[in-house]
Amino acid sequence: MRCFCLLYVLVLCGGIVATAWLPANAQPISVRKSDGKTLIQAAAIDSSRNILVMAQMGKMQLSSWHFFDSKKPTAVYQWQTPDAVECVVFATAKNGERVFLSGDSRGVVRLWDIHARDQVDSFRAHRQQVLGLVFSQSANILVSLGIDDGKTKLRFWDLQTKKQTIPVRDAFGVSVALSPNGKLMALTLPGGKLELVEFPACKSVWTRSSGKAAWLSNVNFAPNGRTVITAESSWGKTTNICFWDVNSGSVTKKIAAYPIFDLGRRLVGGICCLSYSPTGLLVASAGKDDRVCFWEAATGQKITSVPGHQGPVNAILFHGDDDKCFSISHAGDVFFTDFAGIKKHVRPTANRKPGTDLQPFWQDLHSSEALRGVVAVEFFLQHSKLALPFLKSRLLVRKQKKGEWFSKNVNDLANANFGVRQKAAVEIEKQLYAAEPFLRQRLTNGTDLETRRRIENLLKKIPKLDGLRPADLRPLRVISILERIDAAESRELLAWMAKNLETEQLRSAAKRALGK
Incomplete structure (x- = not known):
């Protein structure tokens, strides 16, 4: 047919x-x-x-x-x-x-x-x-x-x-x-x-x-x-x-x-x-x-x-x-x-008027649940005047929690003190997608059996997505938001993302959103 x-x-x-x-x-x-x-x-x-x-x-x-x-x-x-x-x-x-x-x-x-x-x-x-x-x-x-x-x-x-x-x-x-x-x-x-x-x-x-x-x-x-x-x-x-x-x-x-x-x-x-x-x-x-x-x-x-x-x-x-x-x-x-x-069943706060705290929806942009991500994107689009300065503050912030920060917390997973290990695991889990390469690098470099078990348990919490790294979810959704907001500030942010995002796939997505 x-x-x-x-x-x-x-x-x-x-x-x-x-x-x-x-x-x-x-x-x-x-x-x-x-x-x-x-x-x-x-x-x-x-x-x-x-x-x-x-x-x-x-x-x-x-x-x-x-x-x-x-x-x-x-x-x-x-x-x-x-x-x-x-x-x-x-x-x-x-x-x-x-x-x-x-x-x-x-x-x-x-x-x-x-x-x-x-x-x-x-x-x-x-x-x-x-x-x-x-x-x-x-x-x-x-x-x-x-x-x-x-x-x-x-x-x-x-x-x-x-x-x-x-x-x-x-x-x-x-x-x-x-x-x-x-x-x-x-x-x-x-x-x-x-x-x-x-x-x-x-x-x-x-x-x-x-x-x-x-x-x-x-x-x-x-x-x-x-x-x-x-x-x-x-x-x-x-x-x-x-x-x-x-x-x-x-x-x-x-x-x-x-x-x-x-x-x-x-x-x-x-x-x-x-x-x-x-x-x-x-x-x-x-x-x-x-x-x-x-x-x-x-x-x-x-x-x-x-x-x-x-x-x-x-x-x-x-x-x-x-x-x-x-x-x-x-x-x-x-x-x-x-x-x-x-x-309506995704997040109750999405059904109320926004306050100054958009952090819950920023977190949802990182979600492996596609519907939760879509709801967050729609929320930012509905409140674009709040969304643009908020997204700018998140995108242009200095990368303080990369490099040394992740290395320190990954090393703390092997600390003899239980409290230090527990705190490191909690902090890493908050930034789990971004921490993935540091965790895998530690496994490659070799570690004791107990630390390996802790790292593997953290890695199991990262969802497996078809053809996509979990860390790419938020940048792609932010690009989706910015390309639908007709403002000079959104185009400036897309131009920044086209130059500074981590992978060529993400940079290309930002360029396409700019029409380049």
């Missing part, structure tokens, strides 16, 4: 959100239960008007739902269409009216007015089926991906005139996305390649390969336009989420998201849909199993995995902000996950 990942639309293949470790009173809510007959092919959401549109698989029917609140949907209308609908997307007409468009199995694009409950217009976009649609509001251009004479083509349309504005372009992949500012377009190509193109000029900026991947899919831009994510799949291997730097075209990190198994020519696993949250702090993915996974974008760490769906998950649609997420299954279930309710 084809997967077409867009900025505003996801073409689907699978299941619905339930729960993992989430608090009992923060369970995802079943908004619409499957009737066992309604299979969903595509879905799109208009957050400004709380409208969700779904297209039935293999049937000529569209249905719209109005959410007066997230838990009580109201069916608005159903449309019968001449041909089976393949994809849907919302767009803004030149008169400012919001319409939604559908692409069908015979290559026709139709414009629908939800309020008038009628088809407004239609035109033939492709000779055969339309695989996907994406709309650029800044350029007022509709991009259609479809099949013409057995070949996949990209076409570009003016919705007002229904005429093509740019020459037809070959599209070898099945995934395309436009950047938030409408100036760039990302395309997947055969052989695990990704191409970045200037839009609407369609001039190639760069083409890069992720390595030995068999194919890339589900391309999506970050809300700030600086990063592109794709699903990277190889037969019989893990499906990764790849993060691409828009400026350089390099892969900055990979998340091993889903295993793939070959069961008698049947591919099990992989990613069906992939989406950034509106703030870019979260990435949501869904596979061909029954799970939706939420990831922290800055660190690549998993926040939670939400199982229990009836088959593959076809769409993940964030509604308004990061705290509301709808997921739609191939079977037709719609679930709503309220992250605001989940976050």
Whole structure:
């Protein structure tokens, strides 16, 4: 099945959100239960008007739902269409009216007015089926991906005139996305390649390969336009989420998201849909199993995995902000996950007005619990006037607790006096991630058996993270905070971090946040 990942639309293949470790009173809510007959092919959401549109698989029917609140949907209308609908997307007409468009199995694009409950217009976009649609509001251009004479083509349309504005372009992949500012377009190509193109000029900026991947899919831009994510799949291997730097075209990190198994020519696993949250702090993915996974974008760490769906998950649609997420299954279930309710259980102080002490949230930036880290990042962003001077005081402070300080405390672990040993262990544990290289160096240099045991017990408390040192968590989250605060002081701090952070990986992350 084809997967077409867009900025505003996801073409689907699978299941619905339930729960993992989430608090009992923060369970995802079943908004619409499957009737066992309604299979969903595509879905799109208009957050400004709380409208969700779904297209039935293999049937000529569209249905719209109005959410007066997230838990009580109201069916608005159903449309019968001449041909089976393949994809849907919302767009803004030149008169400012919001319409939604559908692409069908015979290559026709139709414009629908939800309020008038009628088809407004239609035109033939492709000779055969339309695989996907994406709309650029800044350029007022509709991009259609479809099949013409057995070949996949990209076409570009003016919705007002229904005429093509740019020459037809070959599209070898099945995934395309436009950047938030409408100036760039990302395309997947055969052989695990990704191409970045200037839009609407369609001039190639760069083409890069992720390595030995068999194919890339589900391309999506970050809300700030600086990063592109794709699903990277190889037969019989893990499906990764790849993060691409828009400026350089390099892969900055990979998340091993889903295993793939070959069961008698049947591919099990992989990613069906992939989406950034509106703030870019979260990435949501869904596979061909029954799970939706939420990831922290800055660190690549998993926040939670939400199982229990009836088959593959076809769409993940964030509604308004990061705290509301709808997921739609191939079977037709719609679930709503309220992250605001989940976050309330992370740290009580996060729900009160801030005082002068931001230290608890500074500590949470160091947490190996991804959700705790996200809550801390959001808190600093909500109170940026307090955050900037606080972060500056922490970042630019002299490195007093390095070198001699750590060496002294590590040496004190071997002291004959129990009180001295105990105090050293407590002090080291407060700065455990930063102390790790000094502890390992002491083991390398040799020590007595009792001291070795104490050091090994301390090292066991350091969590093992996928592709990341625990000491990198706080710097990456601070970078995530600073790049979202539009102020000269935040840019100055990022410039300082780009020169002074410990590793090249961290320095590069700071440079990317500066747009370099």
